[in-house]
Amino acid sequence: MITLSEGEIPVIERRGDYAIIAITKHGVEMARKLQRAFSRSDLYYMSKFERGDETARGIQLFEGSVRLLFPALFPAYKGLIIIISLGAVIRMIAPLLEDKKKDPGIVVIDDKGEHVISVLSGHLGGANELTREVAAALGARPVITTASDVQGTIAVDLFGRRFGWEWESADKLTPVSASVVNEEQVAVVQESGETGWWLYSTPLPANIRVYATVTEALAAQPKAALVVTHRVLSPGEEAILANGVLYRPKVIALGIGCNRGTAAEEIEAVIAETLAELKFSPRSVKSVCTIDLKQDEEGLLAVVQKNGWAFETYTPEQLNTVPMDEPSDTVYKYTGAYGVSEPAAKLYAGVSQLALVKKKSGNVTISVAVIPSA
Structure with missing residues (x-):
């Protein structure tokens, strides 16, 4: 049971991406139906409508003004589905609004379930898409007022x-x-x-x-x-x-080979220097690719995790199927592959030509591919 009090942010138990909130008898009926349709949702309603199955279904009951629940819900969820009148919702959430890049998507449903309204963060917060999904689940009419959606043009x-x-x-x-x-x-x-x-x-x-x-x-x-x-x-x-x-767009594949134990800082510096030389944006990097011998290389793993890039490894046999401009007997002696950075980048990008075939810098070798448009 959540007891809502002035001046205190309640403790909630977040399990899903979306919260459904109801405060009326009809609203609770709809909310319970929606919770079954949305597996990634958490349901909150007033304790006076308790049915006895709330614990089993993960439903959270509350006592007090629903207005005091929103400061806890706002930062916790991607979207809020609220079965309360539109005017009341606007008054309750107004003090919590920050920025369209931060605010959750807000969807409001009338008490009869006839209209589902996209209220806040229609695009970035996903409220427009959520509105359509909720309306489809209820057999209701979606109400979306964003100009680009209404006109059928680019958002x-x-x-x-x-x-x-x-x-x-x-x-x-x-x-x-x-x-x-x-x-x-x-x-x-x-x-x-x-x-x-x-x-x-x-x-x-x-x-x-x-x-x-x-x-x-x-x-x-x-x-x-x-x-x-x-x-x-x-x-x-x-x-x-x-x-x-x-x-x-995410179109740059970085093929990388490095000596065992190479620091993440050195790898990252070579990547930054190389992209600057090519006049490519780091924001367009999609993946780092290498040989499977490097799948546990701490420096490489730290770089891809820090930047949120994909990490792809290939066996020597896979790498040796790729025609190379600069095959190396020395690399083959130690790895079983005639090259690492060059064929790895080509394999990932699905190309035969690279933006940068191969560059050696300290402990790092790097090749760069641009993934073709699809």
Whole structure:
């Protein structure tokens, strides 16, 4: 039982990603139904509606004003599904709002379960998607007011998110979004990354044009731009970002070989130096690849864990199937493979040509591949 008191943040037991909250008889009925439909959800409702099966179902009961429950729920969950009137919810959550990049997605359902409303963090917080899922579970009508969703156009703050793309800066998200929904001329420049980002069955809106290079887009003088590239832009190209958002797709594979016991700091320094020489963004690194003899190499593991990169290893037999520009008898003598960094990068990226074939620096050897667009 959670007892809610003024001035105290209650202790909750978080198990799932979403919290469902109800305070009325009809709301509790809906909430219990939703909990069964959403396996990653935790349910909270007032103790006076106790049924006796709450402990077995992991349902948490509370006493007191539900308003006092939200300071504990807000930082704990990705999304809140609230079966309370919209006006009351807005008043209760208003003091807790920080930023759309931090606030959880908020979805409100009316007491009869007829409408499911996306209230807060529709894009970044996932409230719009959650609204559709909840409405489908209840047979209700989803209510979404985000302009890009209503108009069926690009959601700038979600562009490429499902592929893992990251924006370099959020400063221009709002003005670029305004250009998109106001049907001003918008350039999408894509030099790398996945191409299946248009999610609608209708054609791309007439105000949005795709260009292969920044130079082509600049010549068209668009009002706004979405630039997808792993490259560091040149000073002349940066003009495209006057009203533009720069996205970093995950397309760089780093093939790395190193001496046993090489420090993470040395490996990381070689990676940073190499990417700077190539004028590639570290944000676009997807994976570090190497031979399976290095699968327990502490320095490598520390680097990939720190940066959240994938870590892929290959057997000598796998590496030896890859044609190499610079095979090494010395490497073969110690590893059974004629190369490590070069064939590992080629294997992971599925390419025959590398952006950097091989560079030796101290205890580290590095090769760099760019994964083709898919």
